[in-house]
Amino acid sequence: MLSTGHYLILSSLSRNGPESRSELALRLGMSKAAVSSLVRDLLKQEILCEQAPVHGSGRPSVPLAVRAEAAWFIGISLQDDPAIVVLTDLHGTVHDRMELPRHADLETCVSSLCEAITYLRRGPRSAKVSGVGMALPGFVANDRQTCLACAALGWRDVDIGGVLSKRTGLPTWIENDANALILGEQLFGALRGSPDFSVIFISNGIGCANIVNGRLLRGYAGGAGEMSHAPIVTDMAHALPCRCGNRGCLETVASLLAIGNAARRAGLPGDIAELARLAAGAHPEALSILHHAGASMGLATAHLIQLIDPSHVVVMLDPNLRDGIYGHALLRETESHILRRPASRSMIDFRDFEPDSFACGAASLAARYFIFGPDGV
Amino acid sequence: MLSTGHYLILSSLSRNGPESRSELALRLGMSKAAVSSLVRDLLKQEILCEQAPVHGSGRPSVPLAVRAEAAWFIGISLQDDPAIVVLTDLHGTVHDRMELPRHADLETCVSSLCEAITYLRRGPRSAKVSGVGMALPGFVANDRQTCLACAALGWRDVDIGGVLSKRTGLPTWIENDANALILGEQLFGALRGSPDFSVIFISNGIGCANIVNGRLLRGYAGGAGEMSHAPIVTDMAHALPCRCGNRGCLETVASLLAIGNAARRAGLPGDIAELARLAAGAHPEALSILHHAGASMGLATAHLIQLIDPSHVVVMLDPNLRDGIYGHALLRETESHILRRPASRSMIDFRDFEPDSFACGAASLAARYFIFGPDGV
DNA sequence: GGTCAATATTTCATATCATGAACTATATTG
DNA sequence: CAATATAGTTCATGATATGAAATATTGACC
Numbered sequence: 001m002l003s004t005g006h007y008l009i010l011s012s013l014s015r016n017g018p019e020s021r022s023e024l025a026l027r028l029g030m031s032k033a034a035v036s037s038l039v040r041d042l043l044k045q046e047i048l049c050e051q052a053p054v055h056g057s058g059r060p061s062v063p064l065a066v067r068a069e070a071a072w073f074i075g076i077s078l079q080d081d082p083a084i085v086v087l088t089d090l091h092g093t094v095h096d097r098m099e100l101p102r103h104a105d106l107e108t109c110v111s112s113l114c115e116a117i118t119y120l121r122r123g124p125r126s127a128k129v130s131g132v133g134m135a136l137p138g139f140v141a142n143d144r145q146t147c148l149a150c151a152a153l154g155w156r157d158v159d160i161g162g163v164l165s166k167r168t169g170l171p172t173w174i175e176n177d178a179n180a181l182i183l184g185e186q187l188f189g190a191l192r193g194s195p196d197f198s199v200i201f202i203s204n205g206i207g208c209a210n211i212v213n214g215r216l217l218r219g220y221a222g223g224a225g226e227m228s229h230a231p232i233v234t235d236m237a238h239a240l241p242c243r244c245g246n247r248g249c250l251e252t253v254a255s256l257l258a259i260g261n262a263a264r265r266a267g268l269p270g271d272i273a274e275l276a277r278l279a280a281g282a283h284p285e286a287l288s289i290l291h292h293a294g295a296s297m298g299l300a301t302a303h304l305i306q307l308i309d310p311s312h313v314v315v316m317l318d319p320n321l322r323d324g325i326y327g328h329a330l331l332r333e334t335e336s337h338i339l340r341r342p343a344s345r346s347m348i349d350f351r352d353f354e355p356d357s358f359a360c361g362a363a364s365l366a367a368r369y370f371i372f373g374p375d376g377v
Numbered sequence: 378m379l380s381t382g383h384y385l386i387l388s389s390l391s392r393n394g395p396e397s398r399s400e401l402a403l404r405l406g407m408s409k410a411a412v413s414s415l416v417r418d419l420l421k422q423e424i425l426c427e428q429a430p431v432h433g434s435g436r437p438s439v440p441l442a443v444r445a446e447a448a449w450f451i452g453i454s455l456q457d458d459p460a461i462v463v464l465t466d467l468h469g470t471v472h473d474r475m476e477l478p479r480h481a482d483l484e485t486c487v488s489s490l491c492e493a494i495t496y497l498r499r500g501p502r503s504a505k506v507s508g509v510g511m512a513l514p515g516f517v518a519n520d521r522q523t524c525l526a527c528a529a530l531g532w533r534d535v536d537i538g539g540v541l542s543k544r545t546g547l548p549t550w551i552e553n554d555a556n557a558l559i560l561g562e563q564l565f566g567a568l569r570g571s572p573d574f575s576v577i578f579i580s581n582g583i584g585c586a587n588i589v590n591g592r593l594l595r596g597y598a599g600g601a602g603e604m605s606h607a608p609i610v611t612d613m614a615h616a617l618p619c620r621c622g623n624r625g626c627l628e629t630v631a632s633l634l635a636i637g638n639a640a641r642r643a644g645l646p647g648d649i650a651e652l653a654r655l656a657a658g659a660h661p662e663a664l665s666i667l668h669h670a671g672a673s674m675g676l677a678t679a680h681l682i683q684l685i686d687p688s689h690v691v692v693m694l695d696p697n698l699r700d701g702i703y704g705h706a707l708l709r710e711t712e713s714h715i716l717r718r719p720a721s722r723s724m725i726d727f728r729d730f731e732p733d734s735f736a737c738g739a740a741s742l743a744a745r746y747f748i749f750g751p752d753g754v
Numbered sequence: 755g756g757t758c759a760a761t762a763t764t765t766c767a768t769a770t771c772a773t774g775a776a777c778t779a780t781a782t783t784g
Numbered sequence: 785c786a787a788t789a790t791a792g793t794t795c796a797t798g799a800t801a802t803g804a805a806a807t808a809t810t811g812a813c814c
Contacts, residue, residue, distance in 0.1 A: 003799090003800085005800075005801085020762075020763090021762075021763065022761080022762055022763080030801075030802090031801060031802050031803075032762085032763070032764085032802095033763095033764075033765080033766090033801075033802065033803080034800075034801050034802075035763095036763060036764060036765090037764090037800090037801090040764095053762095053809090053810090055810070055811080056760090056761075056810085056811085057759080057760055057761070057810080057811055057812080058759080058760035058761025058762065058809080058810060058811075059760080059761050059762040059763075059808060059809040059810050060761085060762075060809070060810060061761080061762060061763090062762080062763085195597075196596055196597040197597075208684075210684075212589055212590070212594050212596070212601075213589070213590060213592050213594070213595075215590050217589050217590070217594075217685070218590075218686075219573055219589070219685060219686025219687065220572075220573040220574075220686050220687055220688035221686055221688075222686070223683075223686040223716065224589075224684065224685055224686040225684060225686075226683045226684070226686070226716060227683065227684065229683060229715075229716055230679075230680055230683050230684070231676060231679050231680070231683075231714035234611065234676065235612070244716055246713065246714060246716075299608060299611065302607075302608050303607055303608070303680045303684065304684055306600075306603045306604065306606060306607050306608075307585075307587075307601065307602060307603070307604065307607070307680065307681060307684055307685065308594070308596060308601055308684065308685070309595075309596025309597050309598055309599070309600040309601040309602075309603070310596065310597055311597035311598075336623065337608035337623060338606075339600065339603060339606055339621055339623075380770090380771085382771080382772085397791075397792090398791070398792060399790080399791055399792075407772075407773090408772060408773050408774070409773095409774095409791085409792065409793085410772070410773065410774080410792095410793075410794080410795090411771075411772050411773075412792090413792060413793060413794090414771090414772090414793090416792095417793095430780090430781090430791095432781070432782080433781085433782085433789090433790075434781075434782050434783080434788080434789055434790070435780080435781060435782075435788080435789035435790025435791065436779060436780040436781050436789080436790050436791040436792075437780070437781060437790085437791075438790080438791060438792090439791080439792085
């Protein structure tokens with residue numbers, strides 16, 4: 001069994017990349033003796049490995065790294081249809097994947113997922129698969145087991161975590177899709193280790209999550225990051241009703257669904273790629289719709305930046321939108337509404353929608369437990 | 378010297394109020410033996426005291442409490458002119474206070490403050506004064522010593538903490554005014570121990586700070602909570618220029634200064650109390666100005682709630698505004714733009730502006746160190 | 755090539771700290 | 785008064801981190 005000390009080492013190596021025993025001791029404020037002994041255990045258990053020595057003056061230091069093959073994880077995304085199930089290693093690399101229809105019926109859903117999991121666990125790795133994570137578009141209880149509400153699947157108070165855990169015999173964690181995404185980014189992604197950043201994704205809906213002080217910002221009722229229903233259109237003459245009951249929410253103008261609807265209302269094609277092509281050809285209505293959507297998104301992003309002050313905002317969206325007037329309006333509107341920062345670089349990183357992002361984030365939920373331990377250092 | 382264990386006990390008692398040794402052991406997950414021994418030390422050092430036994434069945438339990446007189450703190454507010462200096466005990470009760478002119482000149486400012494501190498430290502308490510905290514309207518560096526920028530005082534990169542510390546011989550912490558306010562509320566106030574809440578104050582400027590996951594949300598560059606420059610007026614025909622260089626910021630419509638300016642532009646008195654009186658008498662222009670200001674404040678508050686999801690939002694403002702159309706518009710606009718929560722109670726707590734709030738918050742910065750220890754448990 | 759200085763890592767006796775079990779203390783209840 | 789229940793203490797024990805000294809492994813310099 002691993003102790004708190006072991007987990008400290010593991011999480012530091014995972015966050016900060018390979019480091020020698022001496023560097024670890026310095027960073028963690030522990031004695032070299034303690035680190036040495038803890039590392040010995042982790043090497044014996046083949047969780048860490050030694051890398052090629054680094055030569056300086058004096059005895060070379062031996063960087064220690066987390067072994068990718070030390071543990072494997074299953075990640076499930078119900079964010080969209082089809083559902084995606086992946087098998088990742090401890091570095092978040094996907095080694096195998098499956099797509100299957102997303103079933104709303106709990107029993108059908110669980111059986112098809114379990115079948116996929118059994119398939120992905122085949123072979124010698126089986127014993128080292130350490131947990132399952134699931135991302136879904138909805139609210140999840142604090143126990144990270146129960147889905148409190150999921151409009152897309154029609155679920156209410158569904159103990160999907162408990163059921164999966166019982167059927168697979170593996171510990172299981174459930175998360176909201178945006179939260180899973182940012183937790184994956186924090187553990188595996190380019191922004192690994194950054195203590196303050198945000199992720200926004202724009203698809204049929206709009207999702208947002210924030211890491212602050214190195215931890216996920218959940219809020220009092222788990223509703224933090226609900227950018228999607230930010231009151232953006234305040235001119236009530238133009239505010240559209242939203243499914244949440246209010247009017248003028250961000251998602252009524254800036255989501256793919258909203259853009260498609262607006263286009264159809266104007267007699268244009270509802271398909272995003274086609275609409276973007278029209279806009280690129282200077283079609284005035286298409287330009288207007290996409291500009292309004294992008295600027296609204298930018299305004300909401302400015303609110304986010306002013307309130308939360310992240311170091312980066314990762315924005316995942318369709319390349320057609322990113323490269324056209326939507327992306328341009330988003331950037332311009334954001335930057336014109338935030339206080340000038342000393343670093344003049346843009347803090348917005350566009351990123352393509354990659355199909356496995358959510359499933360990877362889901363797998364990271366289980367990996368997190370392996371790396372940070374039961375107390376979540 | 379106190380160990381981590383001692384600070385665990387101290388912070389638990391401070392957060393959760395008096396508890397017996399057994400209750401502490403349960404809450405902190407420590408053995409009764411450990412708690413017993415740690416408490417013994419703290420009693421001997423007169424940091425804790427035993428309260429009257431509570432009788433149940435079996436041996437009565439002895440609640441332990443933090444002794445208010447165990448330590449004293451100096452709190453300085455430069456939030457407004459005059460500056461305020463208070464002496465508080467470990468419970469945040471003000472025992473003595475002084476007001477003095479707020480000097481922009483560093484040397485004059487420091488000398489007058491030191492004089493006040495010397496005066497407040499007179500008498501037998503002197504030895505138990507453990508630290509100094511200061512709140513000022515500006516940006517503070519991460520070391521909590523240097524004021525990076527303060528428009529009201531014209532300061533830039535002023536090591537006010539270092540100077541005060543050297544002159545008084547006491548450890549000193551500097552904070553932004555809103556941050557000091559919320560940290561005081563977290564340590565001493567009614568919301569003590571709540572892990573997710575926000576504080577907004579409305580005076581000549583607008584300040585905001587948030588506690589999330591039990592910690593202050595500072596953001597990447599210390600700029601979190603900058604609600605004051607949230608882009609609220611998006612209709613550029615009506616957006617007023619703001620001192621930050623943008624247009625339509627919240628503070629150009631909702632701050633006392635902005636309200637006064639708007640009133641004067643309309644040929645009305647700039648004084649808030651008088652304006653409120655006119656509005657109460659149904660003066661249409663006064664009503665319009667105050668409604669617009671309050672609704673703007675409410676819109677920004679809705680953004681805050683949607684993004685951060687606090688359990689409470691404490692709003693400190695002039696009673697004249699709270700009880701009139703401003704407060705009403707603020708509440709209505711906020712509630713009409715947030716997702717319905719299961720608990721239908723309002724999450725907004727109005728509170729009067731009390732003159733010593735900021736100085737008390739400042740004192741809490743030093744008290745925090747005494748209670749949580751150097752590692753800030 | 756040999757020696758020295760520099761740095762990394764390990765060893766080990768020791769100090770610290772929390773624990774569990776047994777014990778003591780002090781109440782209520784009948 | 786005995787039985788019962790809960791609070792708090794004592795103490796031997798075990799786990800864990802520590803500091804200092806020893807060992808290991810290199811580059812630099814003569």
